[in-house]
């Protein structure tokens with residue numbers, strides 16, 4: 180049936196063909212789910228160096244994604260780390276497509292290393308391109324871009340270790356960012372995860388020490404921003420193709436879902452690291468019909484970010500409100516946790532799938548199908564090895 184669509188070597192594609200192409204790919208497409216390699220493993224790197232971002236392998240979740248792909252019907256799924264052996268491994272296993280579930284191994288801007296490597300190798304992937312990976316994982320770079328497209332984010336400044344000790348009262352930059360504002364502040368790494376090294380600083384006098392602590396822990400730039408005292412939310416957003424109720428649809432807008440309030444305890448100023456406290460039902464509350472306007476505002480915000488940054492893979496956007504309830508974007512996570520939900524523990528992304536009658540596997544299938552649809556629509560000429568499978 181597919182062959183009838185082919186003239187010469189040209190493969191025709193439109194969205195209506197996606198299900199039948201996937202039927203063919205189930206058996207043939209060799210997918211590698213890639214997790215974060217450890218610089219401690221022998222022969223993983225040439226020289227072990229420093230990672231400014233707290234390292235995590237994400238292997239458990241990579242295996243959950245791989246299992247979902249198998250349950251969906253893909254017969255050839257592999258799981259491997261992204262250390263220096265990755266190109267050889269991909270070639271040896273004759274991989275056609277990579278699913279990135281990694282924050283990188285080490286070094287600066289580690290989140291962009293593997294997509295950059297895959298770009299060099301000519302390997303298509305599910306994940307963000309190197310520029311978006313880096314922009315999203317560097318909170319200050321992301322915030323600057325947010326400002327340029329008129330999306331609200333807390334006023335901020337950055338301080339790099341080479342700039343010495345921060346003396347807020349002496350620096351013009353501080354006055355430009357904060358004017359007369361005296362605190363409280365948040366000081367955090369520009370590239371971080373799981374609320375690690377995030378400091379609440381009540382008064383200007385405490386800033387210098389908090390910045391030095393971030394420098395010591397990360398050897399990287401510290402971000403100083405106004406503390407937002409309001410409620411905290413997150414919302415996930417991915418591409419235009421979704422799989423739900425046993426069928427695909429291609430929507431005119433990105434799919435924004437799982438609008439969740441991150442519930443803080445009364446004395447909890449910042450959301451406790453999920454490394455310390457798992458995301459349970461009482462920590463992440465799915466927004467229902469009680470506040471339809473607020474929910475829609477979060478969905479619109481997520482879609483706007485997806486569009487403005489030309490994203491083409493999943494992000495989870497973290498948002499906090501000020502004392503007046505106005506929403507400010509904290510960050511967008513380029514590799515949000517995609518843990519398969521269990522009875523007690525879930526992920527912020529998977530929490531709201533039931534609202535769309537979607538399962539975890541449906542989300543995984545949506546992310547893969549969206550990327551294949553994008554590649555086949557926009558880039559068919561540069562994925563000849565996948566097009567060849569469809570002949």
Ligand SMILES: Nc1ncnc2c1ncn2[C@@H]1O[C@H](COP(=O)(O)OP(=O)(O)OP(=O)(O)O)[C@@H](O)[C@H]1O
Nearest residue numbers: 333365371372373374375405406407449450497509
């Ligand atoms: N400007 C701010 N005002 C109030 N709280 C903040 C601010 N910035 C960060 N926080 C708190 O610190 C937490 C972690 O911050 P952020 O989301 O920026 O970093 P992260 O460590 O990358 O988080 P994640 O766990 O989402 O990966 C937030 O969930 C929020 O509770």
Ligand SMILES: [Mg+2]
Nearest residue numbers: 374497509510
């Ligand atoms: Mg966050």
